[in-house]
Amino acid sequence: xxxxxxxxxxxxxxxxxxxxxxxxxxxxxxxxxxxxxxxxxxxxxxxxxxxxxxxxxxxxxxxxxxxx
Numbered sequence: 001x002x003x004x005x006x007x008x009x010x011x012x013x014x015x016x017x018x019x020x021x022x023x024x025x026x027x028x029x030x031x032x033x034x035x036x037x038x039x040x041x042x043x044x045x046x047x048x049x050x051x052x053x054x055x056x057x058x059x060x061x062x063x064x065x066x067x068x
Contacts, residue, residue: 034059
């Protein structure tokens with residue numbers, strides 16, 4: 001998580017996560033992206049370790065560029 005947070009900061013972004021990460025308490029619920037979280041539409045969305053669950057994709061699929 002620390003490396004992902006550093007990458008997000010270096011790119012001027014914000015580290016967010018899917019529900020399993022939030023449920024583990026690694027990030028607060030305010031950073032959840034997906035059907036039960038927030039919808040985001042950044043210029044660049046970098047997905048690290050996601051399974052492609054439809055619930056998560058629903059929250060980020062309108063991003064301009066998706067790198068997974």
